[in-house]
Amino acid sequence: MSASYWLEVSVTTDGEAAEAVAEVLRPFAHADGVVLEQLGDQADVAPDALEPHVTVKIYIAADDDSPAVRRRIEESLYHMNRLYPISEPLFRQLADEDWAEAWKAHYHPFRVGNRIWIQPSWAEEEETAVPDFPDAVVLRLDPGMAFGTGLHPTTQMCLQAVEMVARPGQRVLDLGTGSGILGIAALKLGADHVLGVDNDKLAVKTAVANAAANGVDGRFAGQLGMLADVIDKNWDLVLVNILAPVIVDLLQNGELLSYGGENGRFVFSGIIDQQAAEVEQAITAAGGRVEHKFIVRDWVSYLVA
Numbered sequence: 001m002s003a004s005y006w007l008e009v010s011v012t013t014d015g016e017a018a019e020a021v022a023e024v025l026r027p028f029a030h031a032d033g034v035v036l037e038q039l040g041d042q043a044d045v046a047p048d049a050l051e052p053h054v055t056v057k058i059y060i061a062a063d064d065d066s067p068a069v070r071r072r073i074e075e076s077l078y079h080m081n082r083l084y085p086i087s088e089p090l091f092r093q094l095a096d097e098d099w100a101e102a103w104k105a106h107y108h109p110f111r112v113g114n115r116i117w118i119q120p121s122w123a124e125e126e127e128t129a130v131p132d133f134p135d136a137v138v139l140r141l142d143p144g145m146a147f148g149t150g151l152h153p154t155t156q157m158c159l160q161a162v163e164m165v166a167r168p169g170q171r172v173l174d175l176g177t178g179s180g181i182l183g184i185a186a187l188k189l190g191a192d193h194v195l196g197v198d199n200d201k202l203a204v205k206t207a208v209a210n211a212a213a214n215g216v217d218g219r220f221a222g223q224l225g226m227l228a229d230v231i232d233k234n235w236d237l238v239l240v241n242i243l244a245p246v247i248v249d250l251l252q253n254g255e256l257l258s259y260g261g262e263n264g265r266f267v268f269s270g271i272i273d274q275q276a277a278e279v280e281q282a283i284t285a286a287g288g289r290v291e292h293k294f295i296v297r298d299w300v301s302y303l304v305a
Contacts, residue, residue, distance in 0.1 A: 142213070164292070165303065241268075
């Protein structure tokens with residue numbers, strides 16, 4: 001598709017809201033032109049540097065740009081601003097040859113947990129040095145293609161949980177895989193096989209592509225569908241980073257805990273603190289036990305046995 005220019009739309013928010021804002025803007029964007037760009041010193045590996053402010057950008061072809069489209073974008077963000085701190089959108093025209101590289105220019109690597117280092121898929125190792133910390137595990141991701149960039153607290157807590165429990169020989173079910181970030185991390189931390197399941201075709205395609213970019217595609221299988229479409233119930237680790245109501249329903253009506261094998265563990269995330277009590281009750285009622293509770297601001301995640 002050719003265009004005389006590309007319209008860049010950018011808004012600034014925090015790490016908690018970035019992926020939610022990206023999903024709201026995604027329907028307006030051309031192809032994979034959604035970007036989450038970190039601000040601040042990306043070389044800082046201190047824990048308080050893991051949740052920087054983020055600029056969310058989308059790109060719209062000239063043929064699709066109009067005052068009506070810009071107004072709809074502003075209206076969508078106005079509603080989001082009731083939930084999250086979001087700046088006014090900035091609209092900027094880019095020349096045809098500039099737009100493809102513009103969104104990549106400022107996406108920098110960052111650290112999660114003790115060992116995980118996330119960097120853009122297009123950056124070569126010699127161009128983006130991995131900090132010197134023990135047993136670094138590098139995840140190469142294309143950050144604009146599906147939910148799961150590593151910026152959101154729910155994803156970061158899941159990665160920390162995976163880092164705690166991933167072991168050689170494990171079989172992992174990644175439900176709602178998104179970009180595949182959690183399953184890929186499990187494989188790079190020693191797991192043998194991951195099944196990434198999502199009800200979004202683009203997410204499955206993205207997860208498989210990211211697995212290939214990380215050299216683990218031979219051990220990562222993508223499947224379009226939901227929990228009920230998963231036949232095997234003998235998983236060592238089940239990752240569920242979705243939404244609290246969905247998790248509660250799967251625990252109550254979907255026999256979610258039956259998908260764990262002997263000594264199987266579960267990671268539940270995507271839970272706002274006001275929903276935590278309901279999730280904990282559902283875990284206990286289903287026969288599970290909370291081993292560890294992660295809290296980042298208003299978000300809660302659980303490691304369950």
